[in-house]
Amino acid sequence: MSSTIFTRAFDRRVRTLLTVLGISVVVGGAFGTHTLWQANMEQGYSPAQPLAFNHAIMAGTHKIECTYCHTQALKGPHAGIPTVADCMKCHKEIQTKDGEGHLKEGLAQLNEYWRAKTPIPWVKVHDLADFVYFDHSRHLQPHTGLQCADCHGDVAKMDRVTRVNSLKMGWCLDCHMQAPQKNTPEGWTTRAPIHCTTCHR
Amino acid sequence: MSSNDATPNDPTGYAEGAPAGADAMHQGLAVLGRSEVPIHDDHVDAPSASEMTRRTAMKMLSLTAMVGMVSGCVRKPERRIIAMHDRPEYQQPGMPLYYASTWLEGAHPYGLLVKQIDGRPIKLEGLQGHPLNPGGKSTGPMQASLYSLYDPERLRSPKQGGADVSWSAADKAVVGALKGAQRVLLVTRSTLGPAEKALVARFRKAVPGALHMHYEPAQDRVRREVWKQVYGAPGEVTTSLENAKVILSIDSDFLGTDGDVLGNTRGFSATRDPNGEVFSRLYVAESGMTGTGTSADHRIPLRPSAAKEFVVGLAMALGGDSKTLSASAGRFGWDPKVLEALVKDLNANRGAAAVLAGPHLPAFVHSAVASLNATLGAAGKTLGWNPTPAAAIATDPAELLQALNAGPDVAIFLGVNPMHDFPGAGFADALGKAKFTVAQGLTEDETLAAAEIALPSAHALESWNDAAVSPGVKGLAQPMIAPLFGGRQIGDSLLAWTKALATGDDALAKTKDFHAWLKSAWGLGQTAWEGALRKGYVGSAAKTTLPAPKGAGFPEPADPVEGGYDVVLALHPNTGDGRWQGNAWLLETPETCNKVVWDNVAAMAPSTASALGVEEGDWIKVTVGEASVELPVLPQPGVQKNTIVTHVGYGRTKGAGHGNGVGVNVAALGVGLLAAKVVKASGDKYLISRTQHVFDQDYSHTDTPVKRHIALSGTPKEYAEYKAQPPRPDPSTLDPTDGTLSFPDTQKHKIPLTQIDEAVDYSKGAKWGLAIDLGQCTGCNACMLACQTENNIVIDGKEEVAKGRDMSWIRIDRYEAGPEDNPEILLQPMLCQHCDNAPCETVCPVNATTHSPEGLNEQVYNRCVGTRYCNNNCPYKVRRFNFFNYTGKQTTSPVQELRANPHVTVRTRGVMEKCTFCIQRINAAKFAVPDRGERLKDGAVTTACQQACPADAIVFGDANIKGGKIDRARKSDLAYHVLEEINVRPNVTYAARIRNVHPDLDHPVKGGH
Amino acid sequence: MTPPEETEVVGGVSGPQATLQKIDDDIAAPFESFPTTRWLAAFTVAKIGAAIFGISFVYTIAVGIGSWGNNNPVGWGFAITNFVFWIGIGHAGTLISAILYLLRQKWRTSIARFAEAMTIFAVIVALQFPMVHTGRPWLAAYWLLPLPNANGIWVNFRSPLLWDVFAVSTYALVSLMFWYTGLIPDLAAARDRATHRVRKLVYGILSLGWKGSNRAWQHYEKAYLLFAGLSTPLVLSVHSVVSFDFATSVIPGWHTTIFPPYFVAGAIFSGFAMVATLIIIMRKYFKLQHIITIDHLDVMNRIVLVTSLMVGYAYMMELFIAWYSGVAFERFAFMNRAFGSYGWAYAIMVTCNVILPQLLWFKKIRRTIKYMYPIVIAVNIGMWFERFVIIMALHRDFLPSSWHDFTPTIVDYGLLVGSFGLFLTLLLLFCRFLPTVAVAEAKAVAPGAQPTGGHHA
């Protein structure tokens, strides 16, 4: 007699479908948000570099100060990447060979750049948007109490430099929003500014 | 910044490595071309090539150039840091270096301080302490020089017969033609430096038949000839207007285009404080409307062909016989009361008066003015004498035409463009008679295109040079960057040819290039040379006095023709004689008085226009002798009746980039002042693009004016009455930052301004404020161009401006009042007022515009979504919206990206922008000292507009410094805020202008004017 | 379109043929039968309009807002005019369904569903304009909401534009729920009438399994009443908030406290005019004259007349207050409104909104379709121009130096014309697939449908 489509089985099917849909929307949304959350996308970026340079050896094993090579960090907005000539100031003499008597890979590459008189096209790891004006020297004033590693991570342990912090604005604000505190022996109390033109102009 | 901050340029860097430097540049460009970051619509692009370095050093390629590379990554595109191979001395990434130099593009070699970041010159300023512009001031064209440096239109290779050739091939061809040539014609600008002049002399020695001519398309040759005769030497009259109490200008735009405008403005503005020791009075009798006429206390519309009657009558009146003057006044419609006051003033201020006459007036007038000045005792007081001016007296164009018609073997044109701007007819034909033509210039302009050999010039900022700054002072110009397009400076061309021709001159043969020539000509030791480079000039100004004029007979010019028309072919306040016609910044900057951009128009009195039966945009035909041109009409109040004023240099067809096809070339008519026939011409309505349309601040739809009280002015008598008023009953009802009653309209400020919330406390740190003195502003546009350069402001073209979308962050509003034939003018520079109760901030839905704790109204481009609500709600309409991707549209070549100031974000489509009070400069000043919570000193920050303003009309600083510049400006009894009654609490304070009306004519004017 | 001639005079729902079955059949006829050529023709025209809208929209986004006539003083032009216009149109629906429901106006039954649908479509159309008017809608959609983000920045809750975001989205959502709630019993009826399996399935799913149970009717009726109660302050708030865009600014001609009531009255005015414009055609072509009677149109015309007087009063009042304030800028703004560059628009506005509707004082005009139709059309035009006139206050505000006129471009016209196309497309689809009159409600007020008190079988 009845040919209705609205049977109990229909009800169950619709309900199952809705449940599955609901769960996938929630799970998918959470997964998508987590994946596309910009801070998460920025963290952990570790591109291959054109030259096999190893911070773990330089800053780790040999304990060379960061500013020995990144000379401008205390003086200006950009920390500065050493020029090939800067590298060669030491590496003219230091030409370490591996067990088989070959030059180490990075050194061989460096020599090649030096001979060709071309710069090294490093890949930017800590890359801020162009509309952000970050100044290294301002952040490395004594009273801030900041160390390079606070933002860049413990580079002295990194074979290849990895971005450990998102460097997104929310991350910046985490520090800038902190209450004033005494940071130096002289007892300066400062509070980092949080208004827009601090970083954008 | 003083010149002491300037770091000496390494003189050997470019000089020794010029070709390699150029190569490096080309490589750099190649990198740049590859790295060109496309202008994304959804991102705000910072200068993509921000850290390219250009200067010096063959080893260097570039420094921290961020190369956007396409990568398949979901992340942002991979970007590169190209560290330098080796770092040049002094260079710090992202930190500016300053170099002293000299600006050689005008007739007066002003000192120049070039700001260079990562090897790119990105901003030009006046050089503090320089003899010609000691305040470090600059003109608009000076500021805009950067545009032509990075102009992609520039010629990139020498050409022979239209085909690219190498420099050596081109030189070979030139030298080959010069060898054995009987008649050689060398045409240069009149502003050769001493070293170049010496080189020209050597060239003429090597080429015996060579004739050297100084060509200037719209020069003051006539005036200079008169001075030569009456003062006995080919010198130049200089001014010391700071000593003047009464100044009379007869059609001389001495604050805008005529003579040493920075010096004139500095001297004039020094006497314009109504509370100062001297408050000078300026009388201007002029034909058109100029910035000088705008600044006048009394302005007399003058038919330029009646200048003779004016001067003669005035001379006789000063001698006690005023009959001739009154007769002329009756005849030409001059206000007899003003003339009476003028004569009284001049008589009363002998020894403190000066008369200046415009360059286009006839010789007779100039000689009469010379004797008038002698009568007034101007010599040694208000007027001086420079026996060795930077500009030589230009050659009569007729001589040039004659020499060409004689069929020279070789004609060489260096840095001139007579094919376009030769006054009068016949140049093209005459040029055809030259057997071999050589032309050198920045771009392939009309002359270069017509020449057999066309050579690219290096820009003045890529060249070594020197200049006769003033008696006893020599200026030095040093290259700021290796030639971007492989150009060569004119001196190097001359040197190369002379070396090839002057056989047997060992010393010359050993001179490697013009740099070496210059260095040997200066003859300084290395330390002294570096000192000179560091300073930008050597020597100190010697005192010279204006000689007594000798009577010289000049023919009396013809009387004005009844019913005829005078045509004045004037210099444009921005593009001058047309030499900056390829400079789109200058083309888009509005003309001071009629606010026209991208055009030269026939400005005429509205009554003349109606007599001719024409309206704005109609065409007239102007006929002088055989020649005639058609011009679009602009009725402009204040222009003398039966006089057409237009500007020279327009109508370029080649090599001007955006300037090609802009305006009408009027050179065919002649030069200066001409008598013409004018009739209405047919033609479609022409779109005249103006940045301002309504000039009446009391504009109303009825007979009753709407009193808006935006730009305020008054007379001394009104000011005295105002000062005598009792203090306001309850000052506490007003904003404490305001402090005073506004002058002269006290009525509106009786409204108590209250606020429901407690006002934000700004007393802790700095509170930035700006003050503008309307009495000082001459409308020279230097602030606009300084702002444009500093803040990466785009140009968007004539059509966009016509739609009401001009992009300037600072504009100069102009208000006219009174009779149409001679209105009173008020100028008001208008920029973001940084209101404490900013209405724009409240309405932004995304917090893209906010307030800083230091009182700045901040605009964050990368947060802006572009609702335009902020600009709607801005009472001052100072916000500018990127309706299109203007940055992308104006950037026709990646080389232009080098021009951008890397410290200011480049804006893209859909983003609102506005004045930031040069936040990058504020931050730089803060970062220059340790962050110990100390207050910056007063004057530690200068905004770009303030730094450029030749009249010092703009002051910027921390209002919280008691007794500081801003504090003083705000406490002035002339200070007021525009639209104070809407309680937005602006941080820009204006000082009302006092017109120093002669006491006999001073009567309280009803209303705000 | 010319107004259809009124051929049969039907006494209203109380007509003798109006049994429940007849109501069902008549209302269901349009969506149960194959589309007529008329419908197809109308739909084609509407689709072309919608295509114009789509092209203009995409072009704007591709090129930039520069393709419009907007400039620096006039930051808002046609787009915001259209936005306010369509939001205003949307008000009649909620007003009819909510306020008249609360006031127990039974005549609303015949037009409520259609008016509600119109509300939703008008709001959909209106929402396009704030999206497109930034030129970068992807940012506008994402940044205008207070969503957590890695940049740690929030929106500005002080901005009337953000109030708009909340008000309009709440309004859209609540209107949609209200409309859908009303549709549920009718969808159930459609489900049970349907013969085709797919139709049955679709209507069945959409009806959420409505069974006409009185235990459901009890909560349903209460919920419907609550929706009406919520919608009433909401509808008043939405246009008040839209008016705050202008009223809270400092611009002379905008900075006016009368704006909220004035805008609400204007919205009802334009909404009713639009309902009348469309329903006159609909009742003719779907032969619903006995359900949507001339009496209903008469009542609507009276409301148009009343609201016309309200906006007329507002026009006079703002002129008076401008004069009375003594503020030079305010006085000028209103002088300029009447005599400035856009004086012609002001003249159209006053003529269409105040002068022409006065004809509705005459009963004959109120009850004759060929007379009333031009009037309601004129009101639609006039109310568009009212918003245009208000926004054009921007072209001459404080400083004469920055005054500049606004000249619309072809893209501006494309968006304006296209918005009607989009609206009609949605409306025609609605007519095609859903009951245009609230069936259950119509049945409930049919003669003999309710128990007579005291009667016992």
Next chain:
Amino acid sequence: MHDQDRKVVGMIGLFDEPNALIAAAEKVRDAGYTKWDCHTPYPLHGLDDAMGLKPSPMPYITLTAGLIGGCLGMYMMYWMSAVDYPVRIGGKPYFSWPAFVPITFEAFVLFAGLATMGGMIKLTKLGRWASPLHDNDVMVEVTTTRLGVVLEAEDPKFTQEAAQALLDETGCQDIRVLYAPEDEASEDEASEDDDAATEHGEV
């Protein structure tokens, strides 16, 4: 299969006249039935009383949700503008509450509206499509023109005969037995997950 082989889930009496239905409802109510319902194509005045239904709790749901929404809205604005990232705007305080009123109101309405919709769906048990009325093809009657009284077999007082008698007593001319669907008969017995079918008032 014959009807008598199938499980009876209830009985429906169909009326054409509202007064008759009201009277019938009163009779069923007075007879002490608990699991029964009336089905009408439109809301019938007085039927709630006739059936003896308690007032709907909808208003409390709406009000509570609205108040929660309003408070959340204001708190969100306070937290975002004054706590998490205070930004100075137009010289106003960080917590400029007058400007937050419109959105507070909108949040009230939004939450209230959503809760009303949700509450209505829950209370009216929407989202359940299956019904013996569908199975026995009587749904179309009660959603278009006719009025029905349904007595459920779940009711303790229900027997086919008693129900028939009660409906006869109301003067009903069209009384039909509602059978369980044939293919689902057995399944229906054990359908514990389908609690809806056994719930009060659900048919």
